[in-house]
Amino acid sequence: MSYNVDAQQTSETTGQEYLIFTLAAQEYGIDILKVQEIRGYDAQTVTRIANVPSFVKGVTNLRGVIVPIVDMRIKFNLEKVEYDHQTVVVILNLKSRVVGVVVDGVSDVLMLQQSQISAAPQFGTAFATEYLTGIGTVGERMLILVDIEKLMTSEEMALVEAAAIA
């Protein structure tokens, strides 16, 4: 009996898992490891904060932790900002900072291989391509893969004090 470890095959099968969510009928993927949990959105549990940008809905109590809630649809000026039974909040854990992001819906968790990911185009998405890690292709679906940590800690989101990043 001999063990034949095919190094080429090993690297092909290691992919990365992405959480797929929708924003205005466009599908996006983020690294599943950054996702702490997914909750429904209940407006009554979010305490409004004054004098913050409109996309910051406020803060909420997540089992004793105060977590800011951000609505990406407002931030990127998407037309339909509705809060219905399908609206979810994706709770992210980014370098021990917990933030909630309101999205239209969550569809699945997919493992994507490097072969299914291609470089992001320079246009056609809601936000700058510096936050994109690529475009994933699964069958007919086009998934915009986002570096959510980079996006959420960026200065344009202004969620964190500039000095605190790093």
Place this chain on the structure above:
Amino acid sequence: MRGDYLPLVALHEVFDVQDAEKEITRAIAVILQVQDVRFALLVDHLVGQHQVVVKNLEANYKKIPGVSAATILGDGSVALIVDVFALMQTSQNQRPATV
């Protein structure tokens, strides 16, 4: 108040609250003292007095002007703790009103 004039800080203006009680005679004035400066805060109602656990907002978010921290109330909702020192500085920049 009792012959003294105190600056009045309308909290609904500081926090941009749309549906607050703006009519002074129907609201409540809370008298505060910070470092020998006395001023009044205009609020809608007094709900109660609680001992609370103070939660840091900057752990997950950032410093919000006018707010020093947050706390979680008995019903699970979040209440913001007002930065009284900052309000005192606001009151010093205003014309005093009779209370």
